Amino acid sequence: MKFSKDFIFGAASASYQIEGAIKEDGKSLSIWDTYCMREGTIKKGHNGDIACDHYHRYKEDVQLMKQIDLQAYRFSTSWPRILPNGTGAINEKGLDFYDRLVDELLTNDIEPFLTLFHWDLPLCLYEKGGWKNPDSADWFAEYASVVGTKLGDRVKNWMTFNEMAMFVRLGYLEAVHAPGEKNSTFECLRMIKNLLLAHGKGTSDLRSVLQKDAKIGFAHCGAINFPEDDSPANVAAARKSMFDVPNACGYHPVFSNTLYLDPIFLGKYDPQTLDYFGDDLPKINDEEMKIISQPIDFLGLNYYSGFMIKADEQGNPIEAESKEDEGYTNFDWPVRPKGLYWGSKFLYERYKSPILVTENGMSSADWVALDGKVHDHERIDFLRRYLEEFSKAGQDGVPLMGYMQWSIMDNFEWSEGFGQRFGLIHIDYKTQKRTLKDSALWYKEIIKSKDE
Numbered sequence: 395m396k397f398s399k400d401f402i403f404g405a406a407s408a409s410y411q412i413e414g415a416i417k418e419d420g421k422s423l424s425i426w427d428t429y430c431m432r433e434g435t436i437k438k439g440h441n442g443d444i445a446c447d448h449y450h451r452y453k454e455d456v457q458l459m460k461q462i463d464l465q466a467y468r469f470s471t472s473w474p475r476i477l478p479n480g481t482g483a484i485n486e487k488g489l490d491f492y493d494r495l496v497d498e499l500l501t502n503d504i505e506p507f508l509t510l511f512h513w514d515l516p517l518c519l520y521e522k523g524g525w526k527n528p529d530s531a532d533w534f535a536e537y538a539s540v541v542g543t544k545l546g547d548r549v550k551n552w553m554t555f556n557e558m559a560m561f562v563r564l565g566y567l568e569a570v571h572a573p574g575e576k577n578s579t580f581e582c583l584r585m586i587k588n589l590l591l592a593h594g595k596g597t598s599d600l601r602s603v604l605q606k607d608a609k610i611g612f613a614h615c616g617a618i619n620f621p622e623d624d625s626p627a628n629v630a631a632a633r634k635s636m637f638d639v640p641n642a643c644g645y646h647p648v649f650s651n652t653l654y655l656d657p658i659f660l661g662k663y664d665p666q667t668l669d670y671f672g673d674d675l676p677k678i679n680d681e682e683m684k685i686i687s688q689p690i691d692f693l694g695l696n697y698y699s700g701f702m703i704k705a706d707e708q709g710n711p712i713e714a715e716s717k718e719d720e721g722y723t724n725f726d727w728p729v730r731p732k733g734l735y736w737g738s739k740f741l742y743e744r745y746k747s748p749i750l751v752t753e754n755g756m757s758s759a760d761w762v763a764l765d766g767k768v769h770d771h772e773r774i775d776f777l778r779r780y781l782e783e784f785s786k787a788g789q790d791g792v793p794l795m796g797y798m799q800w801s802i803m804d805n806f807e808w809s810e811g812f813g814q815r816f817g818l819i820h821i822d823y824k825t826q827k828r829t830l831k832d833s834a835l836w837y838k839e840i841i842k843s844k845d846e
């Protein structure tokens with residue numbers, strides 16, 4: 395696999411999944427804190443109260459990143475740690491944690507990549523209607539500006555939201571993530587408009603406090619489809635299905651790629667979206683669309699698995715069945731590296747934005763062996779396959795910014811609790827002992843080989 399000299403290799407995490415310290419130093423509660431307190435929401439009653447205790451162990455964690463020779467670390471800031479009331483008074487102690495983390499990373503030559511929202515909405519804002527409240531865009535912009543003002547002198551790469559489509563789907567449609575609601579399509583579409591405006595207003599307020607060379611992106615996760623083979627008909631069908639509403643893979647229409655990415659990158663809803671949702675779709679006027687679609691610097695792609703598509707006799711996309719036995723991760727997600735090649739290509743063709751893989755990885759049933767090591771050979775094979783496909787996209791002309799493996803360490807996997815291990819670093823949750831997995835050492839070699 396080949397990557398350009400300026401391609402950046404990193405690993406990612408999110409505040410609620412690793413930090414713990416949920417009530418410390420002035421932090422207020424998030425919707426995830428209280429969702430976990432509700433009986434039956436999380437497997438085995440797990441929660442993020444302590445998680446990986448990263449809030450206290452961040453220095454040790456940065457040293458482990460250094461041992462892997464990571465070039466970048468993608469993390470998210472916790473909104474209720476920084477603004478306990480959601481807006482207004484800043485909790486300096488909370489903000490100071492990220493200030494110290496950023497300094498620690500830079501001292502160790504690791505580039506910080508900061509995501510502003512990875513799902514831990516302040517509970518107090520949720521109680522005011524959360525993302526359903528049209529004021530939420532201004533709340534988010536204020537938060538973005540507070541974080542940007544403090545860290546913008548050192549953090550050069552920013553993401554507004556992580557997986558907007560996913561948290562709408564899981565948290566507000568299917569009720570399997572916080573806050574656990576089942577809304578109608580009509581209600582979701584209104585919330586999505588507020589979210590898009592939050593992305594837009596957040597981007598402009600952030601831009602105004604950042605340095606000129608800072609980059610801002612949007613980390614997206616949606617249906618990624620790839621063709622059964624390279625025949626023009628199947629490629630055309632897969633391309634079409636990625637941007638169809640509804641999509642051939644059967645996801646709910648509020649999970650459509652175009653609902654989020656077209657307004658952000660193209661400044662409009664596509665005709666199919668307008669047609670499909672009809673009067674349910676809230677109007678976005680020109681001024682609002684301008685805010686939503688102001689230029690950003692990259693498209694973050696979170697990719698784990700996708701759908702294989704072929705053309706039916708009329709050329710329409712339908713799901714194809716795999717001809718071979720596929721591997722499955724511990725989550726039971728099929729191992730489908732080709733989506734990283736085709737997904738990057740299709741997204742670049744339509745949105746013309748450089749691609750940063752903001753998440754990619756697998757969960758496996760890792761444990762510390764008798765020799766004290768973690769032999770996660772499946773993860774090595776998985777990462778190699780996916781990286782090879784991503785590299786191919788680069789060779790075919792897609793501008794690639796970098797790759798953030800998910801995740802730097804095992805962590806709290808939302809409603810699955812600690813049962814799914816995605817990390818390059820194994821966490822013993824009883825002792826908080828960290829162990830570099832074999833995949834971490836393999837990744838170190840891959841990072842090294844880029845410059846050879």
Ligand code: IFM
Nearest residue numbers: 408411557696753800807
């Ligand atoms: O752990 C999550 C992450 O928070 C968002 N993207 C998918 C990961 C694995 O499920």
